[in-house]
Amino acid sequence: MLEIDIDRKRYADRGGSPHVALSGLNLQVGDGEFACVVGPSGCGKSTLLNVVGGLDGDVEGRVRLDGEAPGNGVGFMFQEPRLMPWLSVLDNVLLVAGRSAAAKARAVDLLVAMELGDVLQAYPGRLSGGMQRRVALARAFVIEPKLLLMDEPFVSLDVPTANRLRAMLVELWQRCRSTVLFVTHDLREALALGDRVCFLSGAPGRVVLDLAVTLPRPRAADGTAVLELQARLLAQHPGLLAGLASGNGCAPGRDDG
Numbered sequence: 001m002l003e004i005d006i007d008r009k010r011y012a013d014r015g016g017s018p019h020v021a022l023s024g025l026n027l028q029v030g031d032g033e034f035a036c037v038v039g040p041s042g043c044g045k046s047t048l049l050n051v052v053g054g055l056d057g058d059v060e061g062r063v064r065l066d067g068e069a070p071g072n073g074v075g076f077m078f079q080e081p082r083l084m085p086w087l088s089v090l091d092n093v094l095l096v097a098g099r100s101a102a103a104k105a106r107a108v109d110l111l112v113a114m115e116l117g118d119v120l121q122a123y124p125g126r127l128s129g130g131m132q133r134r135v136a137l138a139r140a141f142v143i144e145p146k147l148l149l150m151d152e153p154f155v156s157l158d159v160p161t162a163n164r165l166r167a168m169l170v171e172l173w174q175r176c177r178s179t180v181l182f183v184t185h186d187l188r189e190a191l192a193l194g195d196r197v198c199f200l201s202g203a204p205g206r207v208v209l210d211l212a213v214t215l216p217r218p219r220a221a222d223g224t225a226v227l228e229l230q231a232r233l234l235a236q237h238p239g240l241l242a243g244l245a246s247g248n249g250c251a252p253g254r255d256d257g
């Protein structure tokens with residue numbers, strides 16, 4: 001179980017008063033659950049992931065993964081693939097997986113499953129944006145992380161490529177059963193991926209709506225079921241997205257969708 005209790009996260013003075021990025025943000029994510037976090041620009045989504053992953057320890061509050069501070073079993077995937085340009089595809093994954101024969105076998109299996117078997121020795125600069133994200137996905141899953149933190153990993157890809165990557169992500173998650181915290185601006189993406197979607201208020205971010213998504217899988221972000229759920233949500237919570245932007249308009253609660 002991932003337990004997030006952030007009383008307050010402040011950034012130091014940037015020429016005016018200190019900026020409070022998160023305040024009173026409480027969230028629990030069950031083992032193996034896929035939780036998406038959506039919210040307006042600047043509400044603190046990336047800050048939340050940095051705090052949860054221990055990249056930023058300057059926070060009032062605490063984060064616990066099975067009762068302890070999250071440590072080695074945490075994987076990250078960011079907006080940019082962040083591959084090492086001087087290492088081959090395989091070596092980029094081995095950098096995280098280790099050099100044992102078992103690690104190498106696992107890395108190759110994963111890359112083949114991601115349809116990258118033909119480019120194991122290629123350098124990232126030769127790959128398309130979508131292929132680079134697939135390498136980053138393989139790198140994220142090769143350690144079978146207990147917790148995977150994902151910060152808009154499929155942003156600025158064309159629709160078919162993003163759909164394909166989402167399908168691969170769900171397949172890997174179903175295989176590994178990692179707990180996933182996935183940040184996105186895109187409500188349809190969140191509804192397509194998540195067991196839950198947590199909506200954050202405008203800054204300072206806190207959870208204002210916690211929605212269980214019970215649509216059957218597989219789901220497509222541009223499929224009818226997701227589009228209908230999105231329309232229903234916006235009708236049930238008029239001003240949900242506008243309200244999020246201004247920090248009002250939704251009462252805390254848990255809905256079924």
Ligand SMILES: Nc1ncnc2c1ncn2[C@@H]1O[C@H](COP(=O)(O)OP(=O)(O)OP(=O)(O)O)[C@@H](O)[C@H]1O
Binds near residue numbers: 012019039041042
């Ligand atoms: N290192 C930092 N120092 C000072 N302020 C920061 C720092 N990092 C983020 N902020 C500020 O904290 C707020 C939240 O930033 P954050 O990147 O977490 O938001 P976000 O919801 O992820 O935004 P976006 O959706 O636009 O990526 C913003 O106002 C940002 O300018």
